[in-house]
Amino acid sequence: MTTITNVAVALVAALHFGFLVLEMFLWTRPVGLRTFGTTPDFARASKALAANQGLYNGFIAAGLGWGLALGGAGTSIKIFFLGCVVIAGVFGGFTASRKILWAQALPGAVALALVLLA
Amino acid sequence: MDAQNEPRLLFPRLKPFYDWVAPLTWPLIRLTVGLMIIPHGWPKLMMGVGATAQMALVKRGIAPAEPLAVVLIILETVGGLCVALGLFTRFFAAAITIEMAVIAYHHLPKFGWTGPGYEYPMMWGLIMFAVALRGGGPWSLDRKIGWQL
Helix, strand or coil, X not given: CHHHHHHHHHHHHHHHHHHHHHHHHCCCCHHHHHHHCCCHHHHHHCHHHHHHHHHXXXXXXXXXXHHHHCHHHHHHHXXXXXXXXXXXXXXXXXXXXXXXXXXXXXXXXXXXXXXXXX | CCCCCCCCCCCHHHHHHHHHHHHHXXXXXXXXXXXXXXXXXXXXXXXXXXXXXXXXXXXXXXXXXXXXXXXXXXXXXXXXXXXXXXXXHHHHHHHHHHHHHHHHHHHCCCCCCCCCCCHHHHHHHHHHHHHHHHCCCCCCHHHHHCCCC
16 A cells, blocks of 8 residues: 555656656647647747746655655655645646646545545 | 678568667667666665665765765666656766766675676666767657757
């Protein structure tokens, strides 16, 4: 159970590291345009904003890694950062794209539930 | 010696197959050396920075143990994943090469890995060195991004 929980938290961390890469480095590239459904012009204009947003996703990944490295003592840290993930996913889902509910809020909620149950 | 020209094929009909798999061989190497390191990093992440420092660094007299333990954990989790994906490949492969060189040095003069000697970390380090020299190559995120170290 603990292993499954830790793997789930690590996957959410890896997912947010992936968001970092997408938003900081691939935003104006074909992969980024396809993922976010943007036009090259919009992507170029919003590049700096996206890079900042991507950086913050990195802090979530780092926070989850920090919680994992602390083991049992890191439970509250994991709960805080997974809570951030769920809230960010719900907010994004209602304000930006419904897909974010599935891509961010759902995995975060599953990992959060596992941490709370463990 | 011409390093570019491939020798004549004994079975020329295999050429389309070789041409097809050639771009896949490099990602195979990246995936192998990148993913195989994660089972070494995961337990270190789970035991935490302090225990990793004790287990891997303090007993060998390597200091500063705790900051280096953080580096080890990051290289063997995020670094392995990045090499596998071909993301910031040169940076992480070079860093892991240095890590493996230090590990190999601390296992001298025993060779066989069951010793435990420097055999396994040396092999790993040399392949990571080759990856650092070559970079992300085909099927890498570095290529999707469009620039690399």
